Amino acid sequence: MSVHSSALIGTWILESYTLSGSDGSVRHPLGSDPVGIGIYTADGYVSAQLMRRERGAPDRDRRDYIAYAGRWTTREGTVSHHVRLALHDDWIDTDLVRTVTLSDDRLVLEPPSTELNGVTFRSRLTWSRSS
Template sequence: MQPRYDNHKLTGAWLLDHYQIAGQHGQPVLLWGGNASGILIYTDNGYMSVQVSNNDRPAFAQNDFLAGEPDEIRSAFEGYTAYFGRYDYKETNGYVNHHVQQSIFPNWNGVTHTRFVTLDNDKLILGTPPISIKGESCTMQMYWKRID
């Protein structure tokens, strides 16, 4: 199968270098704490997967992921973002569309997320249009480094 649009420029695995979120008045917002890591994978046949985690999420008291206390579950959920699905990228448009099939946040299932692309060799910046974070309109920039 031929890559769709210009997908080959994004194809590969990317590690999160850092991120910036600006609130509606320009103030910084921390979503995954100050110590986040993540991976973004684009395949040459149009699939993608994104995972971002707060590295300081506390472990559950029990070693059973279905036996967490409500505060443990909330902390684990709020400190992690993950979704996968299809994507398309047309370099001349300057954006990539993430067509989410499944997400840890079920409201994103079946939704398309548009990300503005700045690509410079092994560095990728994905920016968002205004999104709601904790009830506030924010914009996000995610800085990725190619690892393959």
């Protein structure tokens, strides 16, 4: 599916973030009720902040919070986030490529699948357009 870049412009609110395993398992990396905001600007910048709603003790490590910003581009059904700054150091100066499904005011982003201990996991982040 080809996504016209202007369709992504705006502010998006995270509805869900799931990891589905080839073994039938379903995980929620930021809990069952995560919060997040993603912003795509008309001049090509992206900013994303996602977190576990119930974060617990203030000294928790960075697994409960995702934050990055940079430029974005679209190509052949994908959006690439060209990360310039990030909470996670290993994301800086990388491209986070996501498959895009856009329908009305709902956006689904799916990063490439990953494998862990012989199980393939597919991430799915579902967003709704902010009113």
